[in-house]
Amino acid sequence: MIINEKKGLLSNFFKPSIYVRTFKDINVNRLKNHGIKLMICDLDNTLVPHYTKFPNKDVHEFINKVQNSGIEFVLMSNNIKKRVSIFAKKAGITKFIWNAQKPFKTKVKKIIESRNELESSEIIFVGDQIIMDILIANRFKCESILVQPLVSTDYKMSSFNLFLENRIYKNLEKKNILKKGNFSKGKIGEYFELL
Ligand SMILES: [Mg+2]
Numbered sequence: 001m002i003i004n005e006k007k008g009l010l011s012n013f014f015k016p017s018i019y020v021r022t023f024k025d026i027n028v029n030r031l032k033n034h035g036i037k038l039m040i041c042d043l044d045n046t047l048v049p050h051y052t053k054f055p056n057k058d059v060h061e062f063i064n065k066v067q068n069s070g071i072e073f074v075l076m077s078n079n080i081k082k083r084v085s086i087f088a089k090k091a092g093i094t095k096f097i098w099n100a101q102k103p104f105k106t107k108v109k110k111i112i113e114s115r116n117e118l119e120s121s122e123i124i125f126v127g128d129q130i131i132m133d134i135l136i137a138n139r140f141k142c143e144s145i146l147v148q149p150l151v152s153t154d155y156k157m158s159s160f161n162l163f164l165e166n167r168i169y170k171n172l173e174k175k176n177i178l179k180k181g182n183f184s185k186g187k188i189g190e191y192f193e194l195l
Contacts, residue, residue, distance in 0.1 A: 011175055013138045014130050014168045016146035021183050023047060023062050023126060023147055032069045035122055036143065038115060039066055040108070042127035043077040043087060045149040053083075055091040063091055074111060076100045078132065102127075103135040112140060130168050131161060148181070 020026060023046060031039070044050040047059050055063075066073045075096040077084045088096035100107045112123065123142040127133020128149040137144035172178040 011172060011177055013135055014172060015138070015177055016130070016134045017124070017143040018145045019178055019182075019184050020145060021148050022150070023145075024058055025183070026062070026126070026145060028062075028065045028069050028071070031124060032071060034143075036071055036124045037118055037122040038072045038074065038124070040074045040076050040111065040123065040125045040142075042102075042125075042129070042133050043075060043084060044079055044128075045151060046126060046128045046133075046147055048087075049151045050079075051151075053086065055087060059091055063093060072115075076102070076108070076111070078102055102132040103139065105136070105139060108136055108140065112142075129161075129165060131165050146178075148183075 018026075023041075041047065047062075048055060063073055073093060073095070075084065075088050075091075075093045077096075077098055078100050079098060081098045084096050084098035088094075097107060097111065102108065112118070112120075115123075120141040121143065123140070125133050125137035125142055125144045126147065127144075128147050130146060134144045134146055169178075169180050173180065
């Protein structure tokens with residue numbers, strides 16, 4: 001099944017290319033073979049819980065795997081400079097953006113435009129929130145990986161965002177596009193082939 005098949009305009013903006021339980025389930029070799037050259041990854045509740053200051057062994061392993069495969073890794077978070085820079089430095093990440101203002105385009109656009117040799121299909125976003133991480137990917141027609149939030153984000157999201165996120169999950173499930181907890185195996189498009 002084609003990844004960006006039209007299934008209602010709005011739903012398309014919220015549809016990830018891949019849906020996995022955790023970043024540890026991401027098959028980096030498959031991404032590499034698919035032609036991915038840049039990974040733009042969220043921090044809070046994607047790599048570590050929002051209250052965890054430093055990267056753990058799994059995060060180190062994942063970032064090493066991505067970078068060793070030749071895929072560039074950029075950390076992009078809506079959180080503040082202190083939080084993002086401390087984490088990035090501990091993780092050995094040289095490219096990081098704080099206050100990214102996802103899902104707004106301005107800051108993300110800068111990153112993408114600075115790599116204008118890349119096609120949008122060679123860029124993949126990773127994140128735990130549909131209304132932030134997946135929406136911004138789709139706005140740039142890039143690939144995306146939705147992960148299950150490491151901890152409940154309920155307390156941190158504004159009630160409006162939480163309402164929206166839950167509505168979107170329900171809507172995607174109703175349209176048979178994505179079911180919460182029904183994960184793919186890490187291959188782009190595979191989730192949708194399974195349906
Ligand atoms: Mg997040």
